[in-house]
Structure formats: structure tokens, C-alpha cells
Amino acid sequence: VSGDFRWQSTSPDHTFAFGRVLGRHLCGGDALALLGELGSGKTQLVKGLAAGLGVAADEPVVSPTFVLVREYIGRLRLYHLDAYRLGGADDLLSLGIDEMLADSAGVVAVEWADRVPGVLPPTAWTVELNHAGEQRRELTVSVPDSQRRAAVQRDLEALRGSGGPNGVSSATDSQGDRS
Numbered sequence: 001v002s003g004d005f006r007w008q009s010t011s012p013d014h015t016f017a018f019g020r021v022l023g024r025h026l027c028g029g030d031a032l033a034l035l036g037e038l039g040s041g042k043t044q045l046v047k048g049l050a051a052g053l054g055v056a057a058d059e060p061v062v063s064p065t066f067v068l069v070r071e072y073i074g075r076l077r078l079y080h081l082d083a084y085r086l087g088g089a090d091d092l093l094s095l096g097i098d099e100m101l102a103d104s105a106g107v108v109a110v111e112w113a114d115r116v117p118g119v120l121p122p123t124a125w126t127v128e129l130n131h132a133g134e135q136r137r138e139l140t141v142s143v144p145d146s147q148r149r150a151a152v153q154r155d156l157e158a159l160r161g162s163g164g165p166n167g168v169s170s171a172t173d174s175q176g177d178r179s
């Protein structure tokens with residue numbers, strides 16, 4: 001891992017926009033470990049990932065609470081799992097996570113991945129979300145390769161420069177590139 005960088009989110013829309021930037025840079029075979037307490041915004045981030053992957057806006061992304069894995073089709077297939085709602089690594093394996101990880105046209109995002117150590121490959125992206133106030137979250141991302149890390153960092157800086165947190169409105173998000 002080439003290193004981490006941090007991002008301050010000040011609203012759910014802002015976390016969505018952050019996820020959308022990451023989603024644009026995802027490649028087939030990528031996995032993401034989403035870490036952070038209850039309500040820190042992991043599912044909100046996945047909504048942004050889906051948008052960045054070009055999942056249609058009329059396919060709402062919801063927490064995989066009752067259905068254990070949700071799949072969304074965009075530029076790549078997005079597999080969304082939540083290790084907290086599952087019992088642990090065995091449940092993920094019996095759901096077929098190995099096949100999902102082997103899908104070269106897929107991306108696997110696992111909430112609470114720290115509960116299932118060793119299931120995701122060491123090349124997984126990690127995003128850690130921490131409460132820093134009612135609407136404020138500190139996001140720490142590590143990107144698996146230095147080239148994409150630089151590109152993601154550049155896009156996040158552009159997002160910040162485009163008006164900062166308050167410039168990221170829900171109107172912008174719902175139009176965006178969700179087609």
C-alpha cells in the first residue's frame with residue numbers, strides 16, 4: 001500500500017460524492033474493505049461507489065441487511081456485502097465471496113470487513129470512516145496502487161476546490177453521471 005490520505009466529510013451528500021470519485025477509479029477485480037462504527041456512513045459511501053460505477057439511479061442502493069449480498073450492474077458488477085449482518089467469514093465463504101472476488105468484471109465492497117480478517121485480499125482498498133460530529137466524518141482511504149492513488153487524490157482535491165463541502169449539493173449528486 002502506497003499510503004493513506006484523509007478527507008473530511010460534512011454531510012451525507014459529501015460522503016456520496018467522495019464515494020463517487022472512488023467508484024470512477026475502480027477496476028474489475030478490486031475489493032474494498034469499509035471500516036467504521038454503526039452509522040459512520042459505509043452504506044452511504046457505497047451509494048456513491050455505485051454512482052461512480054454508472055449504476056442507474058433508479059436502482060437504489062440499500063443496506064444488505066435482509067438480502068445478504070446485493071448486486072448492482074454498472075460499468076462493472078458491484079457486489080455489496082455486510083459482514084456485521086452475517087455471522088462471519090464462513091457465511092461470506094458460503095455466499096460465494098471467492099467467486100465474487102474472482103470476477104474480473106466485478107468489484108466487491110464489504111462493510112465491517114475487519115470482522116472477517118483474511119477474507120479480502122491484501123490488495124483491497126480500505127476506507128475507514130469515523131464520527132467527528134453529528135454530520136462530520138473523517139474518511140481515510142488507502143488505494144492499492146500509487147498511480148490510482150495519485151489520480152484519486154487529484155479528483156478529491158478538485159472536488160474540494162469545486163466549492164468544498166457546501167458546493168456538493170444533492171441536486172448535483174442526483175444528476176451527476178448516474179445514467
Ligand SMILES: Nc1ncnc2c1ncn2[C@@H]1O[C@H](COP(=O)(O)OP(=O)(O)OP(=O)(O)O)[C@@H](O)[C@H]1O
Nearest residue numbers: 009010011012015038039040041042043044135137
Ligand atoms: N457526513 C456524513 N456522511 C455519511 N453519513 C452521514 C453523514 N452525516 C450524517 N450521516 C448520517 O449517518 C448515517 C449513516 O448511515 P449508513 O447506513 O451509511 O452507515 P453505516 O456505516 O453503513 O452503518 P451500519 O454499520 O449500521 O451498516 C445516515 O443516517 C446519514 O444520513
Ligand SMILES: [Mg+2]
Nearest residue numbers: 042043063111
Ligand atoms: Mg451499512
